[in-house]
Amino acid sequence: xxxxxxQGGRLAHLLSQHADRSIDRWTEIVTGSLRGxxxxxxxxxxxxxxxxxxxxxxxxxxxxxxxxxxxxxxxxLSELSTNRARQGxxxxxxxxxxxxxxxxxxxxxxxERGDDTLRDFVAFSALVDQMGLFTFETFVRxxxxxxxDQAEQxxxxxxxxxxxWEGVVAVPLVGTLDxxxxxxxxxxxxxxxxxTSSPYAIIDITGVPAVDxxxxxxxxxxVVAARLMGADCIISGIRPQIxxxxxxxxxxxxxxxxxxxxxxxxxxxxxxxxxxxxxxxARREA
Amino acid sequence: MERVPxxxxxDILLVSIQVDMSDQTAVQLQEDLAERIVAxxxxxxxxxxxxxxxxxxxxxxxxxxxxxxxxxxxxxTVVVGMRPAVAITLVELGLSLNGIxxxxxxxxxxxxxxxxxxxxxxxxxxxxxxxxxxTP
Numbered sequence: 001x002x003x004x005x006x007q008g009g010r011l012a013h014l015l016s017q018h019a020d021r022s023i024d025r026w027t028e029i030v031t032g033s034l035r036g037x038x039x040x041x042x043x044x045x046x047x048x049x050x051x052x053x054x055x056x057x058x059x060x061x062x063x064x065x066x067x068x069x070x071x072x073x074x075x076x077l078s079e080l081s082t083n084r085a086r087q088g089x090x091x092x093x094x095x096x097x098x099x100x101x102x103x104x105x106x107x108x109x110x111x112e113r114g115d116d117t118l119r120d121f122v123a124f125s126a127l128v129d130q131m132g133l134f135t136f137e138t139f140v141r142x143x144x145x146x147x148x149d150q151a152e153q154x155x156x157x158x159x160x161x162x163x164x165w166e167g168v169v170a171v172p173l174v175g176t177l178d179x180x181x182x183x184x185x186x187x188x189x190x191x192x193x194x195x196t197s198s199p200y201a202i203i204d205i206t207g208v209p210a211v212d213x214x215x216x217x218x219x220x221x222x223v224v225a226a227r228l229m230g231a232d233c234i235i236s237g238i239r240p241q242i243x244x245x246x247x248x249x250x251x252x253x254x255x256x257x258x259x260x261x262x263x264x265x266x267x268x269x270x271x272x273x274x275x276x277x278x279x280x281x282a283r284r285e286a
Numbered sequence: 287m288e289r290v291p292x293x294x295x296x297d298i299l300l301v302s303i304q305v306d307m308s309d310q311t312a313v314q315l316q317e318d319l320a321e322r323i324v325a326x327x328x329x330x331x332x333x334x335x336x337x338x339x340x341x342x343x344x345x346x347x348x349x350x351x352x353x354x355x356x357x358x359x360x361x362x363t364v365v366v367g368m369r370p371a372v373a374i375t376l377v378e379l380g381l382s383l384n385g386i387x388x389x390x391x392x393x394x395x396x397x398x399x400x401x402x403x404x405x406x407x408x409x410x411x412x413x414x415x416x417x418x419x420x421t422p
Contacts (some may be wrong), residue, residue, distance in 0.1 A: 036328035190370030197390045225373040230366060230395075 005061035007123045012058025014108055015051060022104050023051055029100040034093055035164030046097070049076050054101075065130040077131055078138040084163060085142035094139050098132045159185045163190040166199045169193065170262065170270050172237075182218035193231045200273070201226055202265045206237030216251040223256050232272075234258070236265035290315045292322050297360075298330040298399060299323065300392065306335045312348045316355060323359045330399035331356045334392055336367030346381050353386050362402055364388065366395040 003011070015022055027044045032115070051077040058071040077098070084094040105124050109117055146277075159181065164170045171189050189201060203219060205211065211284065223233040236259040238246070246253075259265040287310055293300040300320055305311065320329065335341065335350065353363040366389045376382070389395035 077293075128314055187370060188376060190373060193390060194370060195372070197392060197394065199390060221377045224382065225377045228373040228376055228383060229368045229370065230364075230390045 003063050003123050003127055004190065005063070005119055006060045006063045008063070010058075010120060012055045013126075014105070015058070016055050017054075018023065018050065018108055020106060021195070024048055026100055026104045027108065030097045030101055033096045033100070034058065035190040038087075040203060042099075050080070050098075050101075054251055054258055056067070065127065065134055072129070077135050081135040082142040085139045086146065091136060091139050095132050095135055098135050099128065100127050101131075111220060137248070140157075148255045151230065155181060155184055159187055159188055161175055163198070164266055165275075167196075167198045167273065168266065169198045170198060170265075171187055171203040172207060172262075176210070177208055177215045177218055179214075181219070182222070186218070186222045186225060190225060192230060193229060199231050200269045201231055201233045202262065202269065203233055203235050204237040204262050204265070206239070206262070207233065208242075209241050209272070211245055211251075213251060216246065216249075216253075220253070220256075233259075234265045234268060236260070236262045287314065287345055288312065292318055294322070294326055295396075297328055297403075298396060299326065299328045299331055300332050300334065302334040302337070307345055307348060312333075312344075314351060316348075319352060320355055320359065323356060329361050329403060331361050331363045332366045332392060332395045332399070333363065334367050335365060335372075335389075336369070338372065339369070341368070341372045342374060343379075345383060346376070346383055350385060355419065362387070364398050365397040366390065366392050371421070373393050408413050 002077075010267065020098065023044065027040065027047045028134045030043050030047065031038075031210065033039050053073040058072055061068045062073070064070070065074065080097065081094050084097075102125055105128075107122065109121055154175075159171070159173075161169055161171050168187070169192055171185060179187070189203075192198070193201060205219070208215065226233045234257045235253065238258055238260060257265075257268060259268060267277075287308075288305045290301060290303055290311065292303065292315075293302070299319065301315070301319065306314075323331070325394070335345075338345065343373060344375065347364075349365055356363045364387045365383065382421070387398065389398050
């Protein structure tokens with residue numbers, strides 16, 4: 001337990017008695033630590049809110065942050081740290097906003113020394129520590145959810161299936177192909193084959209930085225699954241270094257057609273489907 | 287016991303599997319199909335598995351057996367309408383339907399059978415006139 005009920009009361013009293021002074025000093029320290037990346041007015045508003053929540057919590061006799069009455073205080077703290085996390089501040093910069101309260105309290109209490117002052121200060125700092133830790137945790141959680149969101153968006157973004165010709169679809173793979181992405185690519189490609197009833201698919205690996213045995217395995221699985229459904233796959237966009245790696249690793253593509261460029265692959269498919277392309281003489285405007 | 291209906295469309299027999307296959311249903315289907323191929327003299331069999339959620343080794347073997355029987359009776363077998371999830375599962379299990387031709391849907395399956403029949407009949411390969419021309 002960080003605070004007794006009387007100590008909570010005394011904390012609230014102390015902070016509300018010197019409200020303006022403490023808020024000013026607090027804002028000053030925080031502004032200094034952030035080196036002008038947030039405006040003073042904005043910080044003052046945040047500090048005021050924290051101050052108010054802290055005074056209220058103290059008046060209700062909060063013993064520690066996890067207590068029932070601490071709800072409001074926790075909400076203010078988590079909003080503060082979530083915002084900071086989204087704005088790209090570091091964890092230290094966020095935590096300092098809370099730990100600055102210690103300096104403020106020390107300055108306030110130095111003036112009216114009593115018997116219990118030291119005991120009170122230790123208790124108050126314990127509460128501030130708890131608040132700091134809580135801020136830290138919320139900060140990390142906000143960052144983690146941000147990363148998870150981005151990973152998901154990337155997964156959505158990076159696997160388009162495009163229609164190249166009547167009955168021909170292509171998947172331009174960009175980026176490293178791990179198991180999760182390979183699964184998404186495979187499902188989306190197969191579903192597109194069904195939806196568009198295209199008998200040919202071109203998998204273009206120009207954007208894949210490296211092909212190891214695992215990536216090859218994923219591609220092969222996709223091709224075999226497409227074949228089971230009655231569609232044929234062509235692999236294109238194999239760069240010179242990748243071709244060397246494939247041979248060095250002993251990866252066998254078997255009877256799967258491989259082409260150097262997407263254009264070659266499309267020409268190959270068009271020939272298979274009996275479509276012939278001819279160049280028309282360029283017409284000149286008279 | 288449920289029986290799988292066998293429909294005749296032109297030169298092709300269409301088998302659409304809509305029920306869960308049991309041993310008995312499978313054996314019955316094989317017998318029925320063999321009889322129908324002989325009776326109608328059809329040269330193509332299309333097995334539609336669009337409605338099947340699960341294709342396990344049992345169904346895989348049944349499809350292989352039907353393909354072999356049809357082959358003996360000079361009929362081409364094409365399995366059509368396999369769902370993506372089914373295909374992925376088969377690949378993950380390492381099951382491959384050896385000796386079975388596949389197509390995306392019934393229409394493509396019929397084209398495939400028609401194409402392979404003309405290949406059989408046309409001794410001279412390639413007729414340029416039939417090819418469509420696309421201009422970029």
